[in-house]
Amino acid sequence: MPLWLIFHPAGIFEDSASKQALAEDITKMYTGLGLPAFYVVAKFIKLPAEDIWVGGKQKTDMPFIRVVIKHIAIHVPDDDALYRRTTSRIDRILKPHIADKGYDWEFHVEETERKLWNGMIPPPHKSEEERVWVKENRAVPYEGAF
Amino acid sequence: MPLWLIFHPAGIFEDSASKQALAEDITKMYTGLGLPAFYVVAKFIKLPAEDIWVGGKQKTDMPFIRVVIKHIAIHVPDDDALYRRTTSRIDRILKPHIADKGYDWEFHVEETERKLWNGMIPPPHKSEEERVWVKENRAVPYEGAF
Amino acid sequence: MPLWLIFHPAGIFEDSASKQALAEDITKMYTGLGLPAFYVVAKFIKLPAEDIWVGGKQKTDMPFIRVVIKHIAIHVPDDDALYRRTTSRIDRILKPHIADKGYDWEFHVEETERKLWNGMIPPPHKSEEERVWVKENRAVPYEGAF
Secondary structure, three states, X not given: OOEEEEEEEOOXXXXXXXXXXXXXXXXHHHHOOOOOHHHOEEEEEEEOHHHEEEOOEEOOOOOEEEEEEEEOXXXXXXXXXXXXXXXXXXXXXXXXXXXXXXXXXEEEXXXXXXXXXXXXXXXXXXXXXXXXXXXXXXXXXXXXXX | OOEEEEEEEOOOOOOXXXXXXXXXXXXXXXXXXXXXXXXXXXXXXXXXXXXXXXXXXXXXXXXXXXXXXXXXXXXXXXXXXXXXXXXHHHHHHHOOOOHHXXXXXXXXEEEOOOOOEOOOOOOOOOOHHHHHHHHHOOOOOOOOOO | OOEEEXXXXXXXXXXXXXXXXXXHHHHHHHHOOOOOHHHOEEEEEEEOHHHEEEOOEEOOOOOEEEEEEEEOOOOOOOOXXXXXXXHHHHHXXXXXXXXXXXXXXXXXXXXXXXXXXXXXXXXXOOOHHHHHHHHHOOOOOOOOOO
16 A cells, blocks of 8 residues: 655666665565555656756756655654654665665655545554455455445 | 546556546546546556566566546545445446456545645536536636636 | 656657746746745656546547646645635646647646655745755755754
């Protein structure tokens, strides 16, 4: 359910290995919170560098990656410390794949209604049903899902 | 106004007929609710399968379609039964085009502020002005729109 | 931080000049509000016209541009007059680049949590720290950012 749309210029993330390394690190963030691995979708959306504009200027001095992250299953409680923990966690995930390579980046997280997801309501976070989804790594029908 | 971003791998939705069939079914969902047909925009965004990652793994065992749906004109009231009705309606729309073809999929719905749309405020749902928009199938200026 | 995703059909916005003109006008809207220029990211996402469907029909009678705008740093207060001012401002930005060229368009604005942005909390709007970000046109660490 977390969906990462990774908008990147052509010329980077061109090989499977670099994409896999990032996708695995993203997935670990969420499985570490107890969410099923299959929830985590990352899409690499390649754009020509000349179609990326920052501050009214074509972004050609260095690769610029803009990540749009959508959180559906669990949201950050309205608490500054927790917001900071979330964004610094994401920052650390991106660092070896982006900052350490000399690329520029920006990300933001959007939070959307968990009940407006697929044809069933996902099990409550930390519930027994969620643990089944983690174990089987797929959406398993349960009472209350429909 | 409902906007469907249909991220799909290359190799499916390559012909107009399959896209039209889905776009028509999507449109019917909203015109059935009384919304104008022109509100309904569907974009098919084709990605190489190797750029789609689920649970940290490249999704190559079967086509995986990720649909991002944005609702602007009308939102689902905060009621579990209505959430379920909405997602099961969408599930039924996708079924013949995706599940029945053996593809995998995921969707979620985002709800955004109806007053932050184009250069006019859309007419209230079920209003006389909305009926004019339905009939003419275009945005017709009305008192209160600007 | 405002992110503009400009979905457009092939055949328009093919040259840098037309993209630059729009990207500059978008940027001016936000710098005029006192935000740093580097906040403003515009991405042109080109799709084949046959992948764009409006009201269940392939949109081939004229170019149709669908703009998804994400506001993170500042949100519109819940006031009809201010909503109208925002959307009419955006309408005026798009006009010379889209309407005046005989193209069709639709836009909407999404507002997301400013604390879920990058690895630091952006400075409050109209603060001294924000003025530093404007002047240096980059994210400058400050007390309270982390």
